Each structure stands twice: as structure tokens, then as C-alpha cells.
Amino acid sequence: MLTAGAGRLVSPFVNDPFALVALAFKNLYPEREYAAYFAPEVEDGSGGAACGVTTFPEDGSPPVVEVSGEIPIAAGVEIFAHELAHVATPEDREHGEAWKAAFDRIFEEYNRIAQDLFGEGGEEPC
Numbered sequence: 001m002l003t004a005g006a007g008r009l010v011s012p013f014v015n016d017p018f019a020l021v022a023l024a025f026k027n028l029y030p031e032r033e034y035a036a037y038f039a040p041e042v043e044d045g046s047g048g049a050a051c052g053v054t055t056f057p058e059d060g061s062p063p064v065v066e067v068s069g070e071i072p073i074a075a076g077v078e079i080f081a082h083e084l085a086h087v088a089t090p091e092d093r094e095h096g097e098a099w100k101a102a103f104d105r106i107f108e109e110y111n112r113i114a115q116d117l118f119g120e121g122g123e124e125p126c
Contacts, residue, residue, distance in 0.1 A: 015117075015118065017073070017074075017077040018076070018077060018080055020110055020113055020114055020117075021077060021080050021081050021084065021106065021110055022036070022080075022084075023113055024081075024106050024107075024109035024110040024112075024113055025081075025084045025087075025088070025106055025109075027109055027113075028088070028102075028105055028106065028109055029087070029088050029102075032087050032088060033062035033063075034054075034062050034063045034064070034065050034084070034087045035062055035063075035064050035065070036064075036065040036066075036067070036080070036083075037064070037065070037066050037067070038066075038067055038068075038069040038076075039066040039067070039068060039069060040068075040069050040070065041068070041070075042066045042067070042068045050068070051067070051068050051071050051075065051076075051079045052065070052066060052067045052068060052076075052079035052080065052082060052083045053065075053066050053083070054066075054083045054086040054087060056090055063086070063087050063090070065080070065083040065084065065086075065087065066083075067079050067080050067083065081103060081106045081107060081110065082103060084102075084106055085099050085100075085102040085103035085106060086099065088102040088105075088106070089101075089102045
């Protein structure tokens with residue numbers, strides 16, 4: 001089993017978009033902790049199907065982010081960033097200005113990292 005740090009798996013993909021989102025989030029919000037999982041079925045607070053959800057445990061432990069494993073990768077990456085914006089702004093549960101600003105910052109940092117790693121055309125530099 002490949003691990004790094006606190007039992008986290010290491011991605012075998014050089015261009016793993018989920019890892020890039022996680023790195024963007026860490027660069028912007030290094031003090032914020034969370035646990036993230038792919039889940040076969042994700043439910044919102046009322047029991048309905050969802051693409052992603054963030055749960056803030058009552059015991060004060062780090063939030064848990066779940067992303068549906070049933071959606072396309074490209075959609076999952078955006079959902080992951082969406083949920084991490086909730087982790088960044090736990091006080092803004094309704095997608096208000098603070099949440100939107102965090103989501104935009106994560107997206108901008110993701111693009112900056114990708115451009116640094118892979119250049120303008122999206123290919124890994126030599």
C-alpha cells in the first residue's frame with residue numbers, strides 16, 4: 001500500500017486533478033483540516049441524492065467531505081473544490097459571498113499550480 005503522512009494514499013497520476021485541488025486548498029488555507037472520501041452514494045442533509053456534501057461533526061473534529069464516485073471525474077473535481085470552499089468558510093452554509101470568494105480563490109490557485117506544472121498547453125514541461 002502506498003501511503004504518505006497520516007495514512008493518506010499517494011496518487012499514481014502526475015496530473016491528478018483532485019490532488020491539485022487539495023494542494024490549492026492547502027496553499028490557501030493551511031490551518032484548515034478535513035477528511036475527504038469518494039462515496040458510492042452521497043446524501044444531502046434531507047436524505048436526497050447529492051454529488052457532494054460536507055459534514056461538520058458536532059464533536060469539533062475536522063469536517064468530512066464526500067464526493068460521489070458515480071459522477072464523471074471533471075464534475076467530481078469541481079464538486080471537491082465546491083466542498084472545500086465550505087471547509088474554508090464554515091460560517092457560510094448558504095453559498096454566500098464568503099463561500100463564493102473561497103471557491104474562486106481555490107479555482108484560481110488550482111489554475112496557477114496547473115500552469116506552473118504543465119505550462120500553457122497543459123503538458124508537463126521538459
